[in-house]
Amino acid sequence: MKKRTKAVALTMVSAMLLLTVSACSGGKNEPSNGNGNTPADSGPITLTFFDKNTGDLFTNPVAEEITKRTGVKIEIQQPTGDPSEKLNLMLTSNTLPDIVLMDRRSDIVNRYIAAKAIIPLNDLIDQHGPNIKEMYGDVLNKSRHSDGNNYYLNNWYGMDPDPGWSFNMRADILKELGYGDRIESGESFTQEEFVDLLKQFKEKYPQVDGKPSIPLTFNADHMPTVVGTFKGMYGMKSYYESDGQIGLEVREPRYKEMMGFINDLQALALLDNEWAINKTQIFDQKVSSERVFAVGGGEPLEPNRLLREKYGEDTDKQFLAFKVTAPGVDPSATTYGPRSSLGWDAIAITAANKHPEQTIKFMDFLASEEGQYLLMWGLEGEHWEMVDGKHKPFPEVLQGFKDNWNEYSKQTGIRKWTWFVKNGNGSDGTPLDLVAKYERNAYNQHAIKSMKDSTWDTAIYDNLGPGGGTPDALNEQKIKDLLSQGFTQLAYAESKDEFEALYAKLMKDLEDNNAPRIEQIYTENYKKQMELWK
Structure with missing residues (x-):
């Protein structure tokens, strides 16, 4: 009898020990072994993610597929107010999310590194990031901190060959003034030709609907593009580099000449007298009123949209992009398209993250080509299919974005989570960015031709300034x-x-x-x- 009682007691103790061990090993979603895999019965883990660009719930079809493929649910932290202030507050109060996305070119990245608020990724990438290595390549080397570590993954990285800034001119006026062939060829204009066009427009159309015509104007809300457009004419870059020394743009030998040209446009009344105070709303009203011949900077999106709405999709009253070259500058030496191959954002794992291995695996999947097509194209069979070895979107997907970009993106999840985005095409030649690059409007089709060879990589000049707060x-x-x-x-x-x-x-x-x-x-x-x- 005593032996039987002792056996039962031992059995009960053994069972309790097993339960205790099981609870300790599985109750916190910790990996069950050294490779960081989540136990099959523990379910997905939840990671908090501060994304300065979005605050939507992670519940749409793309989000659900990401969780299915990675075992990770994302809880998006609302970026209410100024994202920079929020990032600073999280740092000073030590209330960090698991993943943080911030402006790569901002000093906030260095502050997070200095405070050890984000962790080095080198070992994690070596052990669990084969797709990261393949997709990022030399970008990882160029994104290292001064201590040799990678603290983040770049977002919107790789060279984007698409045009940046330009001089945008009305196609119908170009035809009237005898330059219709340039629309077809995309050939650039010399500075002299451009000034002559502005003068002809002003002479032929001194007034439009009872108001003075405007040969050339700019949007003052985007002043860097104003400066950059004129610098593009002269082939100037972010800084003046000479004999290994980096100087301010004003050191450029032709900077004074460039400013003299702008002043001449102003003196001849060819440049809108209000160009330096034009706010976006006023700019859009002016440019869409048909009083304006040319604008500098990026595509005048809203004016072109309004003109298409009024006159039809194929109207020649739209603005088209052209290079204007300063005297002695070859069209291929212009610098209208400054782009950084190192991207816009930095996505980092914080010191508060209790699942770094699972997080880097999550990142590795999304950074892969498969992950990029999921983020930017949606689900195979639901939003796209493979035809002759190439990705092909369903027509209703393209139409959905045309009808209401924001709502359709929120509904489907396509292009809602723009993380670890790589510019360019996938291995089958289709653009990774479906919505922006698959179907080109007339403006973009023309700009690809007319602004060719004007894009350049600004990465060598990124973050050269002194430390913040000094x-x-x-x-x-x-x-x-x-x-x-x-x-x-x-x-x-x-x-x-x-x-x-x-x-x-x-x-x-x-x-x-x-x-x-x-x-x-x-x-x-x-x-x-x-x-x-x-």
Whole structure:
């Protein structure tokens, strides 16, 4: 009897021990073995994700398929208010999500690294990131921190060959003025030809609907594109590089000439007198009113849409993109398309993440070509199919985005979660970005031809400035303000004498505010970056 009682007791103790071990090993969704796989009966894990670009729930068909394929559910943290402020608050209060997406070019990335708020990914990528290695290639090398570690994966990386900025001109006016052949060929205009076109337009159409015509205008809400469009004419880049030294753009030998050209346009009343104060709403109204012949910058999206709405999809009243070349500049040497192959965003795993191995596997799947087609095209059989070895979207998908981009994206999940996005085409030649690149409108079809060979990689000049919050950073901002103010003042100078005086003052102000010191920092950081990239 005693033996039987003892046996029962031992059995009960053994069972309790088994339950205890099971609870300890499985209750926190920890990996069951060294390879980081989730136990089959534990279900998906949930990771919190701060994405500065979206706050929608992770519940649409694409999201559900991602969870099915990776064993990971995502809880999107609402980016209410200013994302930069939210990122700073999370850092200072130590309330970090599992994954964070932030502006790669912002100093916030360095602050997160310095605070050890995000973890190095090198070992995780080596062990669990074969697709990351294949897709990112040398981008990983170029994205290393000064300590040699990769702390994030780039988003919207790889060179995007699509056009950036241009001079956009009305197709119907070009035909009227005898340049219809340029529409077909996409051939560029010389500076002299462009000025002549502006003059002819003003002479032929002094007024439109009782209001003065406008040969050329810009959107002041996008001032960097205004400056960049004119710099593109002259083949200028982010900085002036000479003999291994990095200088401000104003050091370019032809910078003063460029500013003189803009001032001439203003003096001849060929440039809208309000170009420097045009807000987007006013700009769109002007440009769609048919009073304007040319605009600089990116595609005038809203004006072109309104003109198509009024006159039909194939109307020649739309604006088309062209290069204008400064004297002595070959069309292939223009720089209208600044693009960074290192992308826009940084996606990192934080120190608060308790599942780094499962997280990197999640990232590896989404970064793969298969994952990219899921994110950007949707589900095979539901949104697209393979035809003759190529991805082909169903017509209703393309139509859904035409009818209501935002709503259709939210409903299907296609292009809603733009993570680890690689520019360019998949292995079958179809664009990874279905919505933006599969079907081209007339403007984009023309721009691909007319703006060819003008795209260049800005990555070598990324993040050369001084560290944020330092006296040098404050000084750099002062210099940027002087350059911005100087650009507008020189453009509006009322005489050649005033132009010369303003230019001399700008150069002196830069010297007085330690511009050489900032240029020295640019040069030092540039050399360090080039050494790191080897």
